[in-house]
Amino acid sequence: MLALAAHAETVLIANEPGPNRGVRAEAVSFIADQIAERTGGEVRVDQNWGGALFKTNAALESLSTGVGDMGVIIGAYAASEFPELQMAGLQLKAAHPWVMMQAVYELFTTNEQLQARLDEMNLEYISTFSLSPGIMACSGEGIRSLDNVPGTKFAHTGASTDIFGELGGNLVSMPIYDVYQGMETGLVECSVTYAYYAVATKLNELVDTVTDMRFGSLASLGTFMNKDTFEMLTPEQQEIVKQIGRDTINFYGERLITADEKAMETLNTGEDAVEFVELTDAEYEKMTEMAQPSIEKWKADMSAVGMDGDAMLEEFLQLVDKWTQVMETEGLPWDRS
Structure with a gap:
């Protein structure tokens, strides 16, 4: 029975380029913990920190080829190969970090051309991390x-x-x-x-x-899974992972805003x-x-991979406006009664 239980467990080898501290580390740990909890231990994550499994500039290739099962890709380090992700790393228009994450999430999960590109790269999109204003x-x-x-x-x-x-x-x-x-x-x-x-x-x-x-705010950091690994999960497990990706936006967004406000106080009045x-x-x-x-360079990179940069940029900015309206009318999720 123990042998059968061990065989049933799926272990996802994951890589995070940053250290195990700070709010993004909390969100990375949240994803891992929630996967284990919501699958009843059938799927768990073996998390590597500080780029121990692969370095930042090798993340795209490493996840595509299965060196790792899951990890963070940063658009700036895959700008020519994956310009769709880097789009949210351009200085386009000011928007709240939560808005940026929601806009990127909707684009990556609904745009058919982008879905086809992810298939080509053998990737499954899970979630997005935003940054506070630089x-x-x-x-x-x-x-x-x-x-x-x-x-x-x-x-x-x-x-x-x-x-x-x-x-x-x-x-x-x-x-x-x-x-x-x-x-x-x-x-x-x-x-x-x-x-x-x-x-x-x-x-x-x-x-x-x-x-x-x-x-x-920029949102050109995303958690992705190797698509072959993702498709080895059961349909129920796949949906759990997708839902955790959606939930991570609110979990991380609240902590990011709180941490940034506290950090600004430290920078202004700390030792x-x-x-x-x-x-x-x-x-x-x-x-x-x-x-x-x-x-303009980004648009050229988009053209090189067969994508219409102007069209995708227009769609993305419309989503930014949409989610800004949601925030302004409904408030941020953690502030709602």
Whole structure:
């Protein structure tokens, strides 16, 4: 009987590129715990942290080929191969993190062309993680004006940083998980980061100034499963996994907002409080213009994989408007009575 029970158990080998701390780690653990609980232990997750199974830039290929069964893919590190995911990593329009996640979720689960692309890549979409609005964290004097950008060493962690390359900054390519070491050693001076993440990783201890970039929330991080693995699950187990993906948006969204508010307090008034800087309105307008080359490059990447970037962008922005309306009329799920 023990042998039969062991044989019936399905173990999903999962990979998370980040450390086992912070709100996304809580959400990753939530997914794993809920899968085990709701399947009655028939399916469980063997979770690897810190990219132990495969590194960030290998996530797409590793999940497609079955090196891992489940894990997080970050759009910035698969921009040319998986531009659909990177779309939510562009500076398009300001939206609440929960809204961004709902819009991405609906797009990935209803758009037929995107479903066909996922089949081609042998992936099953599970859920999405959003980021709070990006801030520019710097050691030393930092970015007090766009005139400070030329020659400054920026950690190039995603499309948002492309703006500073357009303005003459020195971009040093690295995953966001390496920024602490990069800033500690002087390899980089500045990095786009997020309040909750800066505090969770103790990056704030190295930071002297934070410049408000007026960036919107990004949602180009997704949890995916190898499709062959997903199809080996029973129909009931498949539906459980899908429902957990839907539930994760609310679970993570509430914790993200709470953690970000708390982190901003730490950055403002904590032992390692930093100086906050704002740019001029004209400089913010210039940054919006500087984001256009990244959007055009994304459209070219979409065309290269046979997708209509303009059409998908239009659909996505309509979904952002739809879910913004839901939030404004019904409130956020955790605030509803």
